[in-house]
Amino acid sequence: MRIIAVTNIKGGVGKTTTAVNLAYLCAAAGAATLLWDLDPQGAATYALQGDAQERASAKRLVAGKVELQELILASGYPRLDLLPADFSYRNFAVHLAARRHPTERLLKMIRPLSEIYDTLFLDCPAGVSLLSENVLRAADLIVVPLVPTPLSVRMLEQLQEFIAREGWTDLRLLPFFSLVDRRRSLHEQTIAAARARFPQLLTTEVPYWSEIERMSVRRAPLPASAPSSPAALLYARLWAEVSGEEPRARAHCSGGAAMGTVATLAAAAGSSSTA
Ligand SMILES: Nc1ncnc2c1ncn2[C@@H]1O[C@H](COP(=O)(O)OP(=O)(O)OP(=O)(O)O)[C@@H](O)[C@H]1O
Numbered sequence: 001m002r003i004i005a006v007t008n009i010k011g012g013v014g015k016t017t018t019a020v021n022l023a024y025l026c027a028a029a030g031a032a033t034l035l036w037d038l039d040p041q042g043a044a045t046y047a048l049q050g051d052a053q054e055r056a057s058a059k060r061l062v063a064g065k066v067e068l069q070e071l072i073l074a075s076g077y078p079r080l081d082l083l084p085a086d087f088s089y090r091n092f093a094v095h096l097a098a099r100r101h102p103t104e105r106l107l108k109m110i111r112p113l114s115e116i117y118d119t120l121f122l123d124c125p126a127g128v129s130l131l132s133e134n135v136l137r138a139a140d141l142i143v144v145p146l147v148p149t150p151l152s153v154r155m156l157e158q159l160q161e162f163i164a165r166e167g168w169t170d171l172r173l174l175p176f177f178s179l180v181d182r183r184r185s186l187h188e189q190t191i192a193a194a195r196a197r198f199p200q201l202l203t204t205e206v207p208y209w210s211e212i213e214r215m216s217v218r219r220a221p222l223p224a225s226a227p228s229s230p231a232a233l234l235y236a237r238l239w240a241e242v243s244g245e246e247p248r249a250r251a252h253c254s255g256g257a258a259m260g261t262v263a264t265l266a267a268a269a270g271s272s273s274t275a
């Protein structure tokens with residue numbers, strides 16, 4: 001099972017919009033796909049018209065008293081299932097910290113899903129926490145929507161350094177520019193400078209389009225509600241780039257990430273607020 005996390009320390013950058021559209025396209029291409037909404041706000045659950053699950057407390061999940069398989073819902077789209085968010089996920093990191101091997105817990109919880117699914121998408125909340133460190137350990141590909149500002153690019157640099165320090169040389173970091181407004185000179189300049197420094201930046205850029213914003217009103221993936229729209233075609237391009245990446249070779253993973261290393265990432269990023 002390939003694990004694709006959509007993450008960024010910053011909020012409101014397009015993580016959920018990306019996760020929902022890419023998960024839909026992945027399923028539409030024939031892969032048994034699960035989208036796990038890890039954000040207590042439940043935006044991905046809302047976008048796919050899912051309901052919260054009563055038994056989905058983060059404490060019980062982390063303690064192994066509830067299995068993820070028990071909480072899975074059909075999305076209504078072929079081959080796409082949803083693990084809905086729960087408000088208790090706001091304390092996910094607290095419960096992870098209370099367990100042994102706290103940075104590997106998510107990977108352990110996810111393992112049984114590999115018998116059912118080809119691809120697992122993780123829609124992550126903004127911020128840096130023990131949960132984000134678990135996500136980085138578990139994922140094969142990290143998709144990072146970046147608003148083109150200098151602070152976002154600095155965050156990318158810090159994330160790259162963090163991954164290198166942990167020795168996760170096989171973890172693929174796939175940043176792309178999101179909420180782009182090419183009329184703004186800051187966006188234009190930031191994109192040009194970042195492309196020169198980060199060759200792994202995907203070529204697809206997602207502009208600020210009201211058609212994309214309206215997805216939250218329609219509560220359906222764009223390629224489902226308007227398959228031939230420019231926005232749907234754009235996400236298809238993004239998916240073609242992401243899906244072409246090789247999965248992580250787990251044998252090369254270094255063990256024993258120290259707890260608390262995410263704190264250095266948080267400090268370096270300077271802020272966890274909206275871009
Ligand atoms: N390309 C876009 N153009 C216009 N609006 C967008 C675009 N992408 C996302 N949005 C809108 O911006 C808001 C934030 O998007 P989204 O929820 O995907 O971001 P997020 O990073 O998941 O946010 P959070 O950190 O709160 O989880 C939403 O209202 C969404 O509809």
Ligand SMILES: [Mg+2]
Pocket residue numbers: 015016017039043044123124125
């Ligand atoms: Mg979100």
